[in-house]
Amino acid sequence: MADAIQTINVLGFALNAINERNQVIANNISNENTPGYQANVVTFENSLASALQNGGTASAAVTPEGLASSINGNNVNLPGEMALEVQTNLENQSVANSLNTEFSVLSTAING
Amino acid sequence: MSMFPSISIAGSGLSVDQTWIDAIGGNIANAQDTVTPGQPVYREQSVVAAPVGNTSLIGQPQAGNGVHVQAIALSAGKGVLTYDPTNPLANKQGDVVSPNINIGHELTSLVEAQVNYEADATVLQNSDTAYKNVLMIKA
Numbered sequence: 001m002a003d004a005i006q007t008i009n010v011l012g013f014a015l016n017a018i019n020e021r022n023q024v025i026a027n028n029i030s031n032e033n034t035p036g037y038q039a040n041v042v043t044f045e046n047s048l049a050s051a052l053q054n055g056g057t058a059s060a061a062v063t064p065e066g067l068a069s070s071i072n073g074n075n076v077n078l079p080g081e082m083a084l085e086v087q088t089n090l091e092n093q094s095v096a097n098s099l100n101t102e103f104s105v106l107s108t109a110i111n112g
Numbered sequence: 113m114s115m116f117p118s119i120s121i122a123g124s125g126l127s128v129d130q131t132w133i134d135a136i137g138g139n140i141a142n143a144q145d146t147v148t149p150g151q152p153v154y155r156e157q158s159v160v161a162a163p164v165g166n167t168s169l170i171g172q173p174q175a176g177n178g179v180h181v182q183a184i185a186l187s188a189g190k191g192v193l194t195y196d197p198t199n200p201l202a203n204k205q206g207d208v209v210s211p212n213i214n215i216g217h218e219l220t221s222l223v224e225a226q227v228n229y230e231a232d233a234t235v236l237q238n239s240d241t242a243y244k245n246v247l248m249i250k251a
Contacts, residue, residue, distance in 0.1 A: 020175055024176060025235070026117075026121040026125075026235050027177070029125060029235050030121050030125025030128070030178050031176070032125070032231065033132075033224070033228060035161070040175075042175075062173045082235075085234075088242075092245055093242070093245050096245040100250070103249070106251065
């Protein structure tokens with residue numbers, strides 16, 4: 001039981017972080033032509049892995065992507081962001097599916 | 113902040129791109145304008161975009177809230193003097209003034225704006241699917 005709850009917590013955290021990543025990517029893409037705009041990325045995988053291994057709390061961080069800027073000070077890489085967006089959506093779908101499976105297993109255990 | 117931020121962020125991008133396309137449309141439509149020298153002539157419009165709210169331009173990066181049109185800048189507006197004595201608007205010397213609009217530049221910007229529009233539309237669609245996946249989670 002404790003294991004199932006932990007799995008649900010971990011999946012919930014991942015879902016949140018993936019949604020935030022999706023938001024950051026949407027923001028990067030919508031600012032594709034904003035002078036001086038610097039693209040950001042969301043990282044959480046390493047933090048989550050280390051929290052699962054060693055205990056502690058995992059966190060998602062927004063950090064600058066740090067690519068070279070073009071002449072107007074903008075460093076959004078549109079094809080890269082689009083690819084990342086598709087990838088993030090697939091991650092989102094797999095986590096959502098896993099959560100559904102977890103819940104249906106629990107539901108079967110409770111209701112028979 | 114909206115409940116489904118990615119959708120509103122992509123929407124803000126779409127509306128900036130739309131404004132951009134409108135400005136280009138105005139520039140191209142007015143490229144052939146002529147006025148008597150000394151009269152105000154059409155000035156090329158350019159859209160200035162800026163991130164919404166707290167941005168990565170200053171301080172700690174955040175997830176962000178999209179983009180908006182900060183201003184529509186107008187070119188200096190001197191125009192170019194052309195000799196066209198048959199034009200009813202020509203002055204005594206036979207000169208008229210036309211806006212200084214470079215069609216090549218306008219059309220290049222139009223393609224750029226369209227690509228951005230497409231990208232934002234795709235993000236909007238994908239975010240919609242992503243949020244729906246989450247909404248479908250049930251016990």
